[in-house]
Amino acid sequence: MSALVEAVFPRRLGRPFRWLVSASWTSNIGDGIALAAGPLLVASQTDSAFLVALAAMLQRLPWLVFGLWAGALADRLDRRVVVMAANTIRAVVIAVLCVFIATGTVSIGMVLTAMFLYGVAEVFADTTQQTLLPTLVPSADLGTGNQRLQAGFLTANMLVGPPLGAFLFAAGMVWPFAAQVVCVALAVMLVSRIAAPPGTSFTTVRDADSHIRKDIAEGLRWVWQHPPVRTLSVVILVFNITWAAPWGVLVKYSLDHLHMSEVGYGLLTTASAVGGIVGIFVYGWLERHVNLATLIRVCLTLEVLTHGAFALTTTGWVAIAIMFEFGVYAFVWGTVSTTVRQRAVPKEFQGRVASINMICVFGGLVLGQGIGGVIAENWGLVAPWWFACAGAGVTLVLVWKSLSHVAHAGSAR
Template identity: 35%
Template sequence: MRTKKHDNVKVKLGGRFHRLFGATLVSATGTGMHAAALPLLVLQITSSPVALSLVVVAVELPWVLVSLPAGVVVDRLDRRRVMVWADAGRFAVLVALVTLILTSLVNLAWLVLAAFLLGVGQVFFDLAAQAAVPDFVSRDQRHLSAANGRIAAAEINGEDFVGPPLGSALFAVGHVLPFAGNALSFAASGLLIRSIRPDATTTVASGAPRGSARAEIVEGIRWLLGNRTLRALAVITGLSNVVASAQFGMLALLAKQVLGLPDVGFGLLLTATAVGATAGGLMSSAVSKRFGSGTVILAGKAGVGVAVLVLGLVANAWVAALMMMATGALTTAQNVVVSTLRQQIVPRRLLGRVLSSSRMVVMIGGPVGAALGGVLADAFGVRTPYVAGGVFLFLVTLVAYPRLNNRALASAAEDESS
């Protein structure tokens, strides 16, 4: 017992995970700066809404085009090196973008290309980072849950709290500054990851390839489809993403037309979401330990359903802020639990490919939800997507219960670990 206790402390305080955490926080802050400054830079070139949408699509498109082959790379190579090369590639893209801005040669085409390439780098980095967490902290549920919660909190604080206001302020001083700052954040992140010393756990697939890239992609998809628990989690999360995309896609319209908020009020709703998400990420480990992973997922989905429904029924800004805070907390807690379960259940050699396949399923819900939200709001009013989304999440929770209750998830984790 004494040795086990010592090992637990060593895992929690290990320098390897702390470096990954630090790299995540630094790069997330740079990403938040970039996310705030990029639309402003686009508007310096053109005021076209289509132009703005092209940049957004360019950021999201790599998850559809690149995630499956990226999963193969993550499973074949040292995951530390994948993260370092992803950071190095994004650093190079931003150096080029900074040069274009300084020489006044930047245009919409270059911005779309830069957004796409940065999105590709993010796909590789995110997949490798999630797959590497068990390498750094073990596959124990408590350690994985704590690690994933801290990583989620670092991402939220960097991308939603610190990064955006800093990026906007720097852009006002000089258009090039937030992009230069983002480049430095990727350089710092890459150096931190590179400083992690490799061992047998981080070189998952340094041996001979198991087959062609296509065969390995198919193997990851088949493994996901063949596992009842992860298949259910992917489908249910994808359906939930339909509601989330409709909710956030129509939020600006809801804030103006129903809540009567100015632009700064809309920003405060997003801040409330980030506050809740930070709390959800930090508390997810303790809550899942106390109530069980299944309860966190199912109660979380039902709770988000309530919050979304209330947003569609109550025209009060303070209530809306509380509902957005609840949405952020419950969604992030679910995401941490799902990541932990996936890392527990999936064999290490397949983790990158199964993760990328799951992400593909989940990401499909984004454009579907955005389109449905727009159609419903246009036909029946902006409140309709929220009312329909809340009811839909209740139905999703009922359908998910047999596969995702505490007993079913505990049994699935035990079967794979035995």
């Protein structure tokens, strides 16, 4: 058992890192439970397709509205306290929703309000939590740290949580949300155990009299004036637009174009998670043996080729194999891009740059889904894949040379 603990939580990274990973994994189980139970609750309260779509939008809207503010506060306040406070608010919101569900007084309006409030608190919690790792571990170990955090997201949020949430919802509408409250509350307790290493602090020294809008502008200006981080932000934005365009209509693509059954669609989505598990195990070897610039270029090239492969295939099993391959490189890309960003950004800007990164992610998803829907409606279900392949391909060509600077930006500080 001690050997397993050492493999998952290397002693050299310290006990605070273990508390951070434990809190992240626990919180992700709760989020994974809600990933399945949330839509089921919405569907139980309304037959309106508009309200169902609105519920999905409310999960991403807070990132676009409050993301920059969350980043600025993360760089202004004690980051550990911000994470604890935001997660406490999340637990309270869901606990109140549980009361309405248990008493039979829940309505679609209450559900949508709870989802929005929960999403707002999640923006502050997730943005700030990204800034804790660079404080706790040396720069050289950020790849290992992010691998462990990403692994928890993949297994807890995507594999363990959703089926558990669906099972609990079938047992009783209130149970998955009660379980989510317990998970988030436990995460708060675990974060409270984290202590900053000697000589470091979770608070960055800032001018307390400056307005938060000045902090936001300063963060935006810092990203714009640092080409490697700016390039990485542009890549993340564009690749999320091109990724979301076909993935927004993936269910129709699988059913109507590939002629897969509902079970086949489930296998299609599960294949990416299985591929991600493989990515967990190969990442350490890749980081030790492959140049980071090469790793970034390979991942982005595979993204382009994956879109093209989906556009060309007409067979369900081939699509599942492609999805498995996507899961492998997507995990590697997520871990590498986060590590590169954290190494390149000074600690006093970690929160604001992390929030800009997340706005690029969610802004790209929102834009991409809208574009993909229009393209599919007018030119068919394969057209969004060609759009994604072309858009990602052109972007990759334009940034190819600068990716070496992106990969090693942290060494210049």
